[in-house]
Amino acid sequence: MSKITNYNEVSKSYDTTRGATDAFVVKSMMENFTGKTVKEMDIIDIGCGTGNYADYFLQFEPRSLTLMDASEGMLAKAKAKLPSDHSKTRLSFKKVVLPDMPYEDNLFDAAMINMVLHHLEENPDGKSFPCLSKTLKEVYRILKPGGVLTITCLTPETLEAIWYSHLVPENTQRWMKRLASHRQIKTYLEESGLSLKSAFTTLMPSHVPELRNPEDVISESYRKNLSFWGTCTKSENEDMIQNVTRMKNEGTLQEFYETHNKTDAFGILEILAARKEMK
Numbered sequence: 001m002s003k004i005t006n007y008n009e010v011s012k013s014y015d016t017t018r019g020a021t022d023a024f025v026v027k028s029m030m031e032n033f034t035g036k037t038v039k040e041m042d043i044i045d046i047g048c049g050t051g052n053y054a055d056y057f058l059q060f061e062p063r064s065l066t067l068m069d070a071s072e073g074m075l076a077k078a079k080a081k082l083p084s085d086h087s088k089t090r091l092s093f094k095k096v097v098l099p100d101m102p103y104e105d106n107l108f109d110a111a112m113i114n115m116v117l118h119h120l121e122e123n124p125d126g127k128s129f130p131c132l133s134k135t136l137k138e139v140y141r142i143l144k145p146g147g148v149l150t151i152t153c154l155t156p157e158t159l160e161a162i163w164y165s166h167l168v169p170e171n172t173q174r175w176m177k178r179l180a181s182h183r184q185i186k187t188y189l190e191e192s193g194l195s196l197k198s199a200f201t202t203l204m205p206s207h208v209p210e211l212r213n214p215e216d217v218i219s220e221s222y223r224k225n226l227s228f229w230g231t232c233t234k235s236e237n238e239d240m241i242q243n244v245t246r247m248k249n250e251g252t253l254q255e256f257y258e259t260h261n262k263t264d265a266f267g268i269l270e271i272l273a274a275r276k277e278m279k
């Protein structure tokens, strides 16, 4: 269960701004590192949300698609989106709170976990992520030998590259403690038994609502489907709105945006693939 976002509430509007970011990359990583086509796979979507990735994968007719999430609201949206009578793919849905993984050993060819890691836990010391560690060990257990896990996530580096993280520095510091770095994820993968095969950052910003103008951050509807803003205090939000309005009136907002926007160099998201090697 996310401690920072009420997903039963967010489920009502999630799909207005969010989609399956880079799903085609996730698919090609799965196929490349398993040596199978999606059609030959049993796939689990961990923290499936409203089923946007599952919806993308369904067109390739995997043998089965297993969707799990902690939020009933998000699962209900996923169920409504995906056809109940898909003849080629076995679909199943389950409410599960990570790190629980109530599935048998060696069941799946591929597992994906997209934009979920930062919801798993809060680490005041920012040094260890026990829920992430347990989750990866469970993923190892439920993957078949030769199976692949893909992860799409924010890292401290990608958060810092987003210009608006500089508008609310206290909130950004809070988030830095929620985000495992690339090095930490790599270590947890190794400890779980999974071997990291590929990692890169992507520039695709489709998990962020389209920014037509930096002053859009003033609008609540722009911010509401981004968990980042949900952790701001009322006074941090008020100060941010005041500052952005002031910069807009002084004509310095665009310059602030351009100075802090580094996503073209550092990416928006990290995408990793790791394999359970054949013994």
Ligand SMILES: C[S@@+](CC[C@H](N)C(=O)[O-])C[C@H]1O[C@@H](n2cnc3c(N)ncnc32)[C@H](O)[C@@H]1O
Pocket: 001, 002, 007, 018, 019, 020, 046, 047, 048, 049, 050, 051, 052, 053, 068, 069, 070, 071, 074, 096, 097, 098, 099, 113, 114, 115, 116, 119, 120
């Ligand atoms: C940002 S959404 C991502 C949804 C989907 N993977 C996507 O990319 O569109 C995060 C999802 O993680 C789920 N989640 C958060 N904490 C969880 C936990 N401990 N166990 C299972 N799901 C969790 C939330 O309910 C939410 O659906």
